[in-house]
Amino acid sequence: MKKYNYKKIYGICMILFLGFVCFMMKTTEIQAQEVEETAEEEVFAYNFQEETDSYEVIAVLQDKEELVIPDTYQGKPVTSICSNVFGESLQAKKIVLGINIEKIGDYGFYQTSAEEIILPEGLVSIGERAFSGAKIESVIIPTTVIQMGKYAFASCKSLTGASISGNCEKISQGAFQNCSNLSEVTLQKGLTTIGDAAFQNCTSLKKINLPDGTKTIGKSAFAGCSKLYQIVIPASVKNIGASKKTFKGCNFQILTFVTPEGSAAYQYAQKEYMEKYERGILTSTTTAQKIDAKSSHMYVGEERQFNIYNYGGTKLSIKSSNSKVLSVSSYGILKAKKTGKAKITLKLDNVTHTYTFQVLKRTKKNVCKVIKEAYVTPNMSDYEKVLAANKWLARNVSYDKRYYQGLQYLPYESYTAQGALEKGLAVCEGYSYAFMEIMDMYGIPCKKVNGYVKSGSGQQGHAWNLVCVGGKWYHVDCTLNDPVKTGKNGKVDNTNKKAGITYLFVKDSFMKKNHTWNNGSYPKAKTSSVSKTATTIKGTNGAYLNKTRATVFVGKSTSFKVSGTKKKVTWSSSNKAVATVNNSGKVTGKKAGNVKITVKVAGKKYVCNISVKE
Secondary structure (H helix, E strand, O other), rough: OOOOHHHHHHHHHHHHHHHHHHHHHHHHHHHHHHHHHHHHOEEEEEEEEEOOOEEEEEEEEOOOOOOOOOEEOOOOEEEEEEOOOOOOOOOEEEEOOOOOEEEOOOOOOOOOOEEEEOOOOOOOOOOOOOOOOOOOEEEEEEEOOOOOOOOOOOOOOOOOEEOOOOOOEEOOOOOOOOOOOOOOOEOOOOOOOEEEOOOOOOOOEEEEEEEOOOOEEEEOOOOOOOOOEEOOOOOOOOOOOOOOOOOOOOOOOOOOOEEEOOHHHHHHHHHHOOOOEOOOOOOEOOOOOEEEEEEEEEOOEEEEOOEEEEEOOEEEEEEEEOOEEEEEEOOOEEEEEEOOOEEEEEEEEEEEEEEEEEEOOOHHHHHHEEEEEEEHHHOOOOHHHHHHHHHHHHHHHHEEEHHHHOOOOOOOOOOHHHHHHHHHOOHHHHHHHHHHHHHHHOOOOOEEEEEEEOHHHHOEEEEEEEEEEEEEEEEOOOOOOOOOEEEEOEEEEOOOOOOOOEEEEEEHHHHHHOOOHHHHHOOOOOOOOOOOOOOOOOOOOOOOOOEEEEEEEEOOOOOOEEEOOOOOOEEEOOOOOOEEEOOOEEEEEEEOOOEEEEEEOOEEEEEEEEEEEE
C-alpha cells in the first residue's frame, strides 16, 4: 500500500486555495473598478418609456461645466426631459440637448445657472416655466417647436435676445415676462397670437416687429415696456387687449404704432386716450423717424402735443425761446399764452431741431385756420374729419355751466359758432353751429337739427347735427359727446378732455330713444354703418370719392369711383410709368414708386395718392 505524504499534500492544497482566493479577490477588485468606472461615465439618470420605445432624462448624476445630453442611451433615442431636472443647484454653464429631444417638461431648466442652452431642431414642446429664472443670455427656438408653455422664459434676467420660429403660432401667457434685459426679439411669419403679459416688464425692449398673419395681441402683452418706442403691427391684427392695460407703463411720448391707416391697430391707437399727453397713441405708416408740430400757427389758449415718431434715443430735451408767448413742458405739451412768436428747440440725442411758432389771437377765423392745419386736416377721409371735429370740440369747448346755475339769459355768443370757437364756451346751439363750420370747410353736407332731449322726467330744447358721409346721413350730437357732470350742490365739472362717441354716426332709431324732432323736415338716417374712406370733393354739391389713397402691387389694379354727381368725371396720372388710370378710375401699377391720380368733376380737382410696390 502506497504511502502519501499528507503534509506535502496539505501544503499543496493550501497553496492552491490561497491562489484561488487571490485570484477571486483580484477578479472582484477588477469588477468593482469596472463598476466604479461605469458609474463615473453615467452623467444622467433615465427612465424607459415603453409607449415610445425611448428614454427620458429624469436626473443629473454628475454636475459639470458643460453638460451634453446624448442622442441615445442603450441603443434607444433620448427624446424628452422630465420636469425639474436641471435645477438651480447645478453649476453647469453650458447645456447641449441631443438631436432626438422632442419635449422639455415643466420647470425642466427652472432657475438653472447655465448661460447657454442649445436647443435642437426636432424639439416640439417646451413646458410651463421650463426656463423661468434661468441665466441664459440668448435663445433660438427651433422651427420645429409648435407649443410653448406659460411663463416658459419668464424672469430670465440675463436674457438679451430671443428668436421665435413661425411654427410656434402662439407666444404663451407671460412667456418673457420680467425679462428686464431682453432687447432683441425676432418673430417669424406663422405667429398668430401674442399671449397675455407675454412681454410684460421687458424694460429694455425698444422695438418689435409683428409679422404678417399675427391676429391677436393679448392684454398686458407689452405693459411696463418703458423703453418701447416702436411696434410694427400688420393689418392682420384684429384684436388688441383691454384698454389702458396692454401698453400700460409705456412711454407714450415716444411709443409709435407702425401700422396701415384704418387698420384695427390704427383705430385702437386713435381711441386709446393718453390723458397725460391728451391724445391717442402715435401712429405712422413707416418706421422712419419724424417730428410733427402739426402747424406753425397756434391761437391764444391752445394746448398741443409735440409729437415725435419712431424715436428710440435716450436724450430728449425741449425748450422755448419765449415762455411768456409759448411754454413747453418736459414731455412736449405746448401752451400758447399770448400773441407773438417763439422758437421751440428740440434736441434728440445730439441732433437739434428748431421750430418757429406764430401765436394768433383767438378769433373764429384764426381758430378755423389752426383746426384745418393741425386737427381736422384736408388729407383725412370724411369719417376721420367727423371724428376729429367731435374730438376737438370735446377738448376745446366747455358747456356754458351758467345754464345750470339758473341764469335767465345767457350771452348770445353761447348760442353761436363764434362762442364755441372764440370763447370756448357754448350750449348745444353753439356746439352744433361750430361743427357745421368745420364741415363747411370741406364741403361735407351737414345740417343742424332742432328738437328735444330727455331731461329728468321731462324734456328740454336741444340742437345737434346730421352729416352726410358716403352718400348716407348720420346723427352727431357733439354736446352729449362732451359730457358735463353736475353735482348735488349744482357744481359743474366741465374738465372732460376725452371725446365721447355714443352719439357719433348713429341712425334715427337709436336717437329716438331720448331725442325727438320733426322727422319730415330732415334727411333719414337709416344706418349706423359708415364708409371710413369716402371723401367729399368740395365745391361739387355732394360728389364724393370712395377713397383717396391706396397701395397697389405691380401688375395689380385698384378702382376709384366718384358718386353723388351726374357731372362728367375725368382721370389722369402724374407718372404713367409708375401707374396708369383709365376713364373709369381703374388704377394699374406698372413699377414701384409713388404717383398722384387727379380726378376732375364739376370744375373741381382732387388728388389721390397711390403707392406702387413690387
